[in-house]
Amino acid sequence: MVSRTESAAATRRELVAAAAELLDESGPEGVTLRAVGARAGVSRGAPYGHFPDKEHLLAAVAEQCWTGIGDELDRLLADHDLPPAERLERALAGLLDIGRRRPHAYALMFGPASNASAGAAAAVSRTHDQFLSIVSGVIGDPARARQSGALLMTSVHGVVSMENAGHLGVEKWHATGDQLLRRLIGLLAADRSTGDDA
Amino acid sequence: MVSRTESAAATRRELVAAAAELLDESGPEGVTLRAVGARAGVSRGAPYGHFPDKEHLLAAVAEQCWTGIGDELDRLLADHDLPPAERLERALAGLLDIGRRRPHAYALMFGPASNASAGAAAAVSRTHDQFLSIVSGVIGDPARARQSGALLMTSVHGVVSMENAGHLGVEKWHATGDQLLRRLIGLLAADRSTGDDA
DNA sequence: TAGTTCATGTGACGTTGTCATATGAAGACC
């Protein structure tokens, strides 16, 4: 019925899924190899047949998250009826969304663990390329688009990160993360400077 | 010679200093209560006489870092010969600097641990107020200054965070963190829009 | 059918955070 390689691949998938679920439910402290194994229906030592250590299991979770975002960006890029500005807005909204609904997974994605495995790093790189492509649809000039894309990406990350850490209280800054990003998008869209910063 | 309260206070200081040193030298994994105690010249259980648990010891480290930045911003604010624009630039440079020279301490400062103790949260709040005050010297309109300050703070944090996690490679984005922030400052300075974003 | 491979289960080890308890010196009171 099930070949050995199929079964092993299924176990690997279940391990990654179990780790992701535990991360969402209980945060990083809840992700123990024993708990992951139990939820995946295997023992505590089983992960070592698929990953060299815990860090690489977490890297696989990060890779899965990045791949999910990448697929979403692919769908946005494939929809040619979508105005470029709205495409960018939806891409940013997707990032904000995962940052708010899955804060622990988000922290993992933007943490050093994403560079622990080659697969995860590739998933990150792919998503960055897609995001730059989406920004290029709005900005035009390639060099300017890259810099604007970088500024958008870092700003979105800064907003989500400070929100999740409780450092972006509206009562202090008189602004929500969404307002900040809308402002930044407006600034970038209205920018008519030359682009040389000597 | 040394009263009991003096000795206890000195031990507490040494524990926080030892934790900060270990954090800088070996990252979060290097900060074990045993190692902290050993470096501070006490035993592994001594921290429990000063902090309810490890998280609060780390919060004390974060508080110390924030207080250090706050003192630096105070010096900038006290120097009335300083042009407001340069004052802001130095404030931002100070944040970038600690983010790059002490990446683990920086991550702790902007992590959830900073909200674990009331003292740490107060140090964060003080620094945010000072930063907003510095931004107000450049922007003028109070509401606009707050929003610009928030955008600057989140963007700086996003840049440093992605740099430290290895997600801001210059070869991909064609931009360094400094260039991104200079661009953002330029955009904010050149902004002449109304301020309503309906 | 016999032999090989390999995913998985299990026992064990060192390390960690944390607590209960013991100790011993500093401060308070007569």
Add this chain to the structure above:
DNA sequence: GGTCTTCATATGACAACGTCACATGAACTA
């Protein structure tokens, strides 16, 4: 000065953790 109290620190112990060495048994191969 002697006695009692207080409290910072030291020590032993425990459960949980990541990790490894080894055992097991079923899936492949010949």
